[in-house]
Amino acid sequence: MAAAELLSDEGYRLDGRRPSELRKVRARMGVFEQADGSAYIEQGNTKVLAVVYGPHELRGSRSRALPDRALVHCQYSLAAFSTGERRRRPPHGDRQTAELALHLRQTFEAAILTQLYPRSQIDIYVQVLQADGGNYCAGVNAATLALMDAGIPMKDFVCASSAGLAADTALADLSWPEEAAGGPQLALALLPASGQIALLQLSARLHQQRLEMALDAALAACRAxxxxxxxxxxxxxxxxxQALGD
Incomplete structure (x- = not known):
C-alpha cells in the first residue's frame, strides 16, 4: 500500500481518524485477583493484558540479586490467536518478542523506584491477545496500569505511542494496515510530567525534519x-x- 493511500483527499485515514487522532482506548485495572497487580487495555482492536508480581525475593540463584535496587524481569508474548497468521510460534516466543521484552525492561527501569527494594525482584508479564498495530506501546500502557495496581512506586506514568509518516503528514497511534504499509515508524515511551523519554525506537533512518514531525505526533499522542x-x-x-468504606 502506497503512503498516499493511507490518507484520503479529505485528510482522513483508513479507519476514519484524523492524522493526530488516537484509536478508542478502553482500560481496566485489577482484572486478576491472584496477581499483585493487573490491567487490561484495548487500543482500537489491539488488546493487551499485563500482570505484575512483586516486589518479592529472587527466585533461583541469589547471585543475580542487586544490592542497591530491585531486579526488573519482563516477559512479552503474543497469544497464538492474536494474529491471522497460521505459522507456529515457539513456546517461549521468538527473537523479536525477546527483544521487545528487553525494551520493556529498559523502559520500566527508567520509571520504577527500584532503589526502594534492594535484593528483590519485580516481574512484569505482558501478553498481546489481539494484535492490530501499536502492540508494544499498548503493552507499555497496560504494564503501567498493572504496576500502579500493584502499588509499586514510580516516578511517573509511562505512556507509549507509535507514529509514522504518510508522505509529509505525521500519523499518530498506527493501526496494523498503516504499519504494514512499510513507511518509517517510531515507538515512543514517555514520562509525561518530566518529559523524559524512556524509549525511542526507529524502524528506519529519517531526515531530522521528518523525524521531528513523527516525534511531535508521538509526543502529543502520549500526552493524550x-x-x-x-x-x-x-x-x-x-x-x-468505596470498598473500604463499605
Whole structure:
C-alpha cells in the first residue's frame, strides 16, 4: 500500500481518524485477583493484558540479586490467536518478542523506584491477545496500569505511542494496515510530567525534519494517553475507597 493511500483527499485515514487522532482506548485495572497487580487495555482492536508480581525475593540463584535496587524481569508474548497468521510460534516466543521484552525492561527501569527494594525482584508479564498495530506501546500502557495496581512506586506514568509518516503528514497511534504499509515508524515511551523519554525506537533512518514531525505526533499522542490512563487510575482509587468504606 502506497503512503498516499493511507490518507484520503479529505485528510482522513483508513479507519476514519484524523492524522493526530488516537484509536478508542478502553482500560481496566485489577482484572486478576491472584496477581499483585493487573490491567487490561484495548487500543482500537489491539488488546493487551499485563500482570505484575512483586516486589518479592529472587527466585533461583541469589547471585543475580542487586544490592542497591530491585531486579526488573519482563516477559512479552503474543497469544497464538492474536494474529491471522497460521505459522507456529515457539513456546517461549521468538527473537523479536525477546527483544521487545528487553525494551520493556529498559523502559520500566527508567520509571520504577527500584532503589526502594534492594535484593528483590519485580516481574512484569505482558501478553498481546489481539494484535492490530501499536502492540508494544499498548503493552507499555497496560504494564503501567498493572504496576500502579500493584502499588509499586514510580516516578511517573509511562505512556507509549507509535507514529509514522504518510508522505509529509505525521500519523499518530498506527493501526496494523498503516504499519504494514512499510513507511518509517517510531515507538515512543514517555514520562509525561518530566518529559523524559524512556524509549525511542526507529524502524528506519529519517531526515531530522521528518523525524521531528513523527516525534511531535508521538509526543502529543502520549500526552493524550496520559489523560486517559490517569482517569482509569482515579476510577480504580474511587472503587477501592468505596470498598473500604463499605
Amino acid at each position: 494517553l496520559h489523560a486517559v490512563l490517569d482517569a482509569v487510575v482515579r476510577e480504580r482509587l474511587c472503587q477501592a475507597s
